[in-house]
Amino acid sequence: MATIKDVAKAAGVSFKTVSRVVNGEKRVGPEARERVNQAIRELGYKPSLAARQLAGQRSYLIGLVLLGSGISYISRMMIAMGSACRDKGYNLITATLDYHQHMASDIVSINFSARPDCVILTPPFCNDQRILEHFERANIAVVRVAAVTPGYGLTVPVNExxxxxxxxxxxxxxxxxxxxxxxxxxxxxxxxxxxxxxxxxxxxxxxxxxxxxxxxxxxxxxxxxxxxxxxxxxxxxxxxxxxxxxxxxxxxxxxxxxxxxxxxxxxxxxxxxxxxxxxxxxxxxTTVHQPVRDIARAAVEAAINPDFKPQPFDYKLIIxxxxxxxxxxxxxxxxx
CATH class of the missing domain: 3.40.50.2300 (Response regulator)
Structure with a gap:
C-alpha cells in the first residue's frame, strides 16, 4: 500500500507538500499540485482519515439529513453523494429525520455520529427555516439542494x-x-x-x-x-x-x-x-430523467468549496x- 512518502518521491516534492495538497490547502503551485495528484492516482494512495483530521481543522465528514421515508429519490441521492464524497477524500455520514414528527415538535433533533464540516439538505428540509437556524447556531456550513426560499447556506439550484x-x-x-x-x-x-x-x-x-x-x-x-x-x-x-x-x-x-x-x-x-x-x-x-448523480456531485463540491458555482443540470425526456x-x-x- 502506497504511503505519503511514496507519493512525495514520485512527485519530486516533500511529504509536507503532499499533505497540503491532500488537505486542500492553497499554498501549493499548480504544477506541483498536478504532479502530486498524478502520483496519487498512479499509486492509488489513500490518505488516513484520522491523520488528515489531526493535520487540519476539518473533520472531512459531510452530513446528509435523510427523509425518514422510502422515496427512491432520497436513496439514489445518498448513493450518489457517498460516491462523490469518496472521490473527494471525504466520508458521508447521515441522520434520519421523520418529516411529520419534526413538524409536530418544537425541537429540532438532528444527531450525527460526529460533527461534519458541512451538512447537505435536500427537499423538504432545504426550505425549513428551523433546521437552517439550527445549523447556523451550531456554526456548521449548509448546502441546500433545490431550495426555493431564502436563508442560511449555499444553494444548488435546479430548474425542472x-x-x-x-x-x-x-x-x-x-x-x-x-x-x-x-x-x-x-x-x-x-x-x-x-x-x-x-x-x-x-x-x-x-x-x-x-x-x-x-x-x-x-x-x-x-x-x-x-x-x-x-x-x-x-x-x-x-x-x-x-x-x-x-x-x-x-x-x-x-x-x-x-x-x-x-x-x-x-x-x-x-x-x-x-x-x-x-x-x-x-x-x-414515460418520464423525465432527473440527473441525480450530477446534482449530488455538485452538492458535495459546494460543501467542500464554498466558491463553487454549479452549472445548469441536464434533464431529459424519456419516452x-x-x-x-x-x-x-x-x-x-x-x-x-
Missing part, C-alpha cells in the same frame, strides 16, 4: 420546468385534451415547477384548465393509486395522467389495471425522476410504452 413542459407537450401532441395531474404535496418546493409547467402547457395549447384534474400527492405509490381512483371517477375522466413522481405513476398504472383500463390505449401515464421503478413496471413509464404504446420491457441497468 422546461423538461416538465416538454413532457406535457408530448402528451398534448398525442391528442390528449383532458390530462390529469398528480402534483407535489407542497407549493414551496422546487418540484412545484412540474405543476407550473402543466398549467403553462394547458394554456399554451388553448385547453380549458379544470381544477378537478389536479390532485396533490405525497410522492408515494399509495398517493398515485388514490388520485387515480378519484380522477377516473370524474364525469369527464382524463385520457392521460402526469404524476409528478415515478412511484405515484406506478400507482396510476396499478389502479388503472385494476379498473380495467389499458395503458396507453385508454389512459396514457407519465412520471418524473426516471427512478428504477419506472423501468421495472410494464409498460415502462416509453406508457405513452407511445411500444410493447417492450426496459432492460437497461439504472445509471448510478
Amino acid at each position: 420546468e422546461p423538461c416538465a413542459l416538454e413532457l406535457m407537450r408530448h402528451l398534448i401532441g398525442l391528442g390528449h385534451k383532458r390530462i390529469g395531474m398528480i402534483a407535489p404535496p407542497l407549493p414551496l418546493r422546487a418540484s412545484e415547477a412540474r405543476l407550473v409547467a402543466y398549467r403553462k402547457a394547458v394554456a399554451e395549447a388553448g385547453l380549458e384548465e379544470d381544477p378537478a384534474l389536479v390532485i396533490r400527492g405525497d410522492f408515494s405509490f399509495a398517493a398515485g393509486v388514490s388520485a387515480t381512483t378519484s380522477l377516473l371517477a370524474l364525469p369527464q375522466r382524463p385520457t392521460a395522467i402526469f404524476a409528478s413522481g415515478d412511484e405515484m405513476a406506478a400507482g396510476v398504472l396499478a389502479e388503472a389495471a385494476r379498473l380495467g383500463y389499458r395503458v396507453p390505449d385508454d389512459l396514457a401515464v407519465a412520471g418524473f425522476d426516471d427512478s428504477p421503478i419506472a423501468r421495472m413496471v410494464f409498460p415502462p413509464i 416509453r410504452g406508457s405513452t407511445d404504446g411500444s410493447r417492450q420491457h426496459c432492460l437497461e441497468p439504472y445509471p448510478f
Whole structure:
C-alpha cells in the first residue's frame, strides 16, 4: 500500500507538500499540485482519515439529513453523494429525520455520529427555516439542494420546468385534451415547477384548465393509486395522467389495471425522476430523467468549496410504452 512518502518521491516534492495538497490547502503551485495528484492516482494512495483530521481543522465528514421515508429519490441521492464524497477524500455520514414528527415538535433533533464540516439538505428540509437556524447556531456550513426560499447556506439550484413542459407537450401532441395531474404535496418546493409547467402547457395549447384534474400527492405509490381512483371517477375522466413522481405513476398504472383500463390505449401515464421503478413496471413509464448523480456531485463540491458555482443540470425526456404504446420491457441497468 502506497504511503505519503511514496507519493512525495514520485512527485519530486516533500511529504509536507503532499499533505497540503491532500488537505486542500492553497499554498501549493499548480504544477506541483498536478504532479502530486498524478502520483496519487498512479499509486492509488489513500490518505488516513484520522491523520488528515489531526493535520487540519476539518473533520472531512459531510452530513446528509435523510427523509425518514422510502422515496427512491432520497436513496439514489445518498448513493450518489457517498460516491462523490469518496472521490473527494471525504466520508458521508447521515441522520434520519421523520418529516411529520419534526413538524409536530418544537425541537429540532438532528444527531450525527460526529460533527461534519458541512451538512447537505435536500427537499423538504432545504426550505425549513428551523433546521437552517439550527445549523447556523451550531456554526456548521449548509448546502441546500433545490431550495426555493431564502436563508442560511449555499444553494444548488435546479430548474425542472422546461423538461416538465416538454413532457406535457408530448402528451398534448398525442391528442390528449383532458390530462390529469398528480402534483407535489407542497407549493414551496422546487418540484412545484412540474405543476407550473402543466398549467403553462394547458394554456399554451388553448385547453380549458379544470381544477378537478389536479390532485396533490405525497410522492408515494399509495398517493398515485388514490388520485387515480378519484380522477377516473370524474364525469369527464382524463385520457392521460402526469404524476409528478415515478412511484405515484406506478400507482396510476396499478389502479388503472385494476379498473380495467389499458395503458396507453385508454389512459396514457407519465412520471418524473426516471427512478428504477419506472423501468421495472410494464409498460415502462414515460418520464423525465432527473440527473441525480450530477446534482449530488455538485452538492458535495459546494460543501467542500464554498466558491463553487454549479452549472445548469441536464434533464431529459424519456419516452416509453406508457405513452407511445411500444410493447417492450426496459432492460437497461439504472445509471448510478
